[in-house]
Amino acid sequence: MAKRGARDTPGDVEFDRCANCGSELGMDEWQPVSTVEGEDGVLSFYAFCDDACRDAHARDFDVEE
DSSP states (O other): OOOTTEEEETTEEEEOBOTTTOOBOOTTSOOOEEEEEOTTSOEEEEEOSSHHHHHHHHHHHTOOO
């Protein structure tokens, strides 16, 4: 199941929205990303509009940076 900000496509995942604030992401720009491993072992990828949103998301999920 895709997380907010991610869209599953055959063979890859595309990110069009920031996983924290929902802002549209520019596809021609570098985006900070984060991963979170779920209790079931599934690794989820998240993309963000900037480092502040990535850091806020990490605090929400109690992720070590």
